[in-house]
Amino acid sequence: MAVSGLAYSAADPKRTANTVVLDETGVKNLRIETVEVEETDFEQTIFSLGRIEAIPAKIAAVSSRISGRVVELKVAPGDIVKKDDEVAKIESRQPGDPPPVVALKAPLAGLVTRVEKRLGDPLEPESSLLEITDLSEVFAVARVPEHQAGRMKEGTVAHIKVASLPNEKFDGELLRFGTSADKASGTIDAIFRLTNPGGLLRADMRAEFSIVLSKRSEVVSVPRAALQGEASNRFVYVKDFDLANAFVKTQVQVGEMNDRFVEITQGLLPADEVVTRGAYSLSFAGASSVSLKEALDAAHGHEHAADGGELTPEKKAELAAKNAGAGDNHGHDEGGASPLWMYASIVLLVLLLISIFAKKSGPGSAEEEETAVKSNKKEVH
Structure with missing residues (x-):
């Protein structure tokens, strides 16, 4: 793992071989992003798919108590209305000059989800003119495998995401299960209630569920995007604390995984920075675009050996002797035949x-x- 004040040396050739040093252009082209390793709460979760549904008790129909025809329609599907807002006017069939006109008002605040009639259409008491849905709260229905449902109880929390709102996250609590299981898929509906600030969630949106079964505290974990390699050889790329744009391939031992994070039991410490975005590309970056010697020279302000090691007095003397020998041979070649x-x-x-x-x-x-x-x-x- 990366340690502050790191000194590379020829005695650690494995680390040198596993270090990738990029220039600024390389970092931008690979779109490198890092996160700091922290001890956090680690959740054991199960993944499920489902959908968003409106709460039946929060759906209202607007209708007329008298027969007539629509003479004024003030709303359209997608409009937001408040309770008691006037939404339409109905001209009664009762005699009169002019005929009596009745105003229809919204029975609750919400979103106009359907309009059944057009201007001038007849309207009877047994039919509805339009539908209003209060989306301040909604149901999120997950299709959970039957063998997993037994591990869930009322109040179980689920982290919910929808494809149309990729930057939004919602948390819901389990209310109950469906009345029957699906024989074909072997799943049962798990119904979660969640608040819907701003009314962003709409009925029939597809949803992804991360249902929390248990939680442990003070666990070192990293995003799953940081983990690379096969099951028998897991590694991450750690940003070096000492060298700019240097990343060290670091072997790690993993524990449990959920849909977002992976537990690291060995190989990392808090405050290490691991590469998330661009980690896969670093595996194929090949030779560094900047030599390790150049990077160390720039970082420390003095010259290093070609292998990245410190130039000790012994190494300096050895290097000087080699240079002198090379100079003598060169002079002999030029001065004599x-x-x-x-x-x-x-x-x-x-x-x-x-x-x-x-x-x-x-x-x-x-x-x-x-x-x-x-x-x-x-x-x-």
């Missing part, structure tokens, strides 16, 4: 001299031979 090159130069020089001598002596010898032949002919005659 190798034995092989010297031998080759001598052979080439000898061959050149022989060639020049042969060219100079060749024509003279031919003339002397010709003169000697002529002299012999004269003596014979």
